[in-house]
Amino acid sequence: MALSPIEAKKLSQENLTQSDIDYFRDKYGKKFVRALRVVEEKKVSKYQFKPSDSTTWIVKGKSRQYLVIPQTYCTCRSFYQEVVISRESSMCYHLLAQQIAEIREQYETIASTDTARRKLYVDWRRTD
Numbered sequence: 022m023a024l025s026p027i028e029a030k031k032l033s034q035e036n037l038t039q040s041d042i043d044y045f046r047d048k049y050g051k052k053f054v055r056a057l058r059v060v061e062e063k064k065v066s067k068y069q070f071k072p073s074d075s076t077t078w079i080v081k082g083k084s085r086q087y088l089v090i091p092q093t094y095c096t097c098r099s100f101y102q103e104v105v106i107s108r109e110s111s112m113c114y115h116l117l118a119q120q121i122a123e124i125r126e127q128y129e130t131i132a133s134t135d136t137a138r139r140k141l142y143v144d145w146r147r148t149d
């Protein structure tokens with residue numbers, strides 16, 4: 022589920038070449054295009070909670086926010102259906118977007134508290 026070191030290196034360049042874009046499109050299809058778009062639209066956020074120093078990655082979707090555990094899990098429906106149940110793919114575009122955002126350092130960092138985190142998690146952990 023993780024991008025390879027070569028893929029990470031390609032993505033770390035400031036401007037992606039056309040051949041890099043073609044490579045990722047061939048491998049990840051529409052998911053790559055959607056993931057890159059949400060990164061460019063600054064829809065990936067990293068929450069940092071105090072005092073625990075825990076972090077949570079969030080990707081804003083069309084109608085709600087999805088909690089992403091890097092390279093592991095996403096609360097969206099397509100992760101559940103395509104990755105867990107039918108196993109037709111290894112990740113949803115939110116998981117891909119989180120990796121691209123982290124590599125390219127294109128995400129918003131939001132400082133918050135553990136008290137606020139408990140409330141936020143009620144909504145983030147929904148999987149409907």
Ligand SMILES: [Zn+2]
Binds near residue numbers: 087097100114116
């Ligand atoms: Zn997802």
